[in-house]
Amino acid sequence: MTRLLLIGPPGSGKGTQAARLAETFGVPAVSTGDIFRANVKNGTALGLEAKSYMDAGEYVPDSLTNAIVHDRLQEVDASGGFLLDGYPRTAEQVAELDRLLASDGTSLDAVVQLVADPDEVVRRLLKRAVDQGRADDTEEVIRHRMALYEEQTAPLLDIYGARGLVTKVDALGDVDEVTSRILAALAERGIREPANKSAESVGSSESVA
Numbered sequence: 285m286t287r288l289l290l291i292g293p294p295g296s297g298k299g300t301q302a303a304r305l306a307e308t309f310g311v312p313a314v315s316t317g318d319i320f321r322a323n324v325k326n327g328t329a330l331g332l333e334a335k336s337y338m339d340a341g342e343y344v345p346d347s348l349t350n351a352i353v354h355d356r357l358q359e360v361d362a363s364g365g366f367l368l369d370g371y372p373r374t375a376e377q378v379a380e381l382d383r384l385l386a387s388d389g390t391s392l393d394a395v396v397q398l399v400a401d402p403d404e405v406v407r408r409l410l411k412r413a414v415d416q417g418r419a420d421d422t423e424e425v426i427r428h429r430m431a432l433y434e435e436q437t438a439p440l441l442d443i444y445g446a447r448g449l450v451t452k453v454d455a456l457g458d459v460d461e462v463t464s465r466i467l468a469a470l471a472e473r474g475i476r477e478p479a480n481k482s483a484e485s486v487g488s489s490e491s492v493a
């Protein structure tokens with residue numbers, strides 16, 4: 285039973301590391317950004333509503349975001365733990381997640397903070413814009429997303445820090461190396477991968493989402 289949360293600025297490699305950690309711990313990676321993108325792609329009502337916010341680099345309203353996480357965490361694969369990537373991003377989302385977990389009698393085990401230099405993450409995101417053609421990756425939108433992260437999401441680290449849950453990891457460098465740093469930091473807190481899993485099951489990826 286591992287319940288983890290990954291927080292870091294856009295371009296810090298959150299998505300890549302989330303997928304690897306989820307695989308290692310045998311839990312689903314729950315990414316609100318991925319859920320929104322899948323809905324945009326499939327043209328659902330949720331996708332239509334989320335798209336204008338995403339294209340502008342704004343946060344999707346808490347009510348909508350909280351509702352999708354509520355549904356996702358009730359799915360059977362999340363009953364044995366999960367790794368949240370990109371949620372919560374606001375204090376109101378923290379409150380909702382607290383309520384969701386408390387209603388199950390559970391709580392988070394750790395919050396991994398990915399630390400990255402702002403200039404470096406902007407450079408990475410501009411490269412991804414070229415490689416993947418993401419509409420939310422123009423320089424202006426990227427700068428806005430960074431500012432929003434600082435204003436709305438970085439303060440969550442104080443909330444979780446006060447609960448003694450935050451572990452900081454340097455997010456710059458080789459993807460494998462960053463994964464190893466995260467695993468080492470979690471092991472220090474007594475959070476280890478299940479015995480039947482091995483680090484070798486972790487795939488490699490160039491993505492920085």
Ligand code: AMP
Pocket residue numbers: 294316317318320337338339341342343344345349369370371372373374377420429493
């Ligand atoms: P991401 O892939 O996590 O960077 O998310 C892409 C976009 O989806 C963000 O820029 C937001 O517009 C939206 N989004 C993802 N997660 C959240 C969240 N927890 N709260 C609000 N908006 C979100």
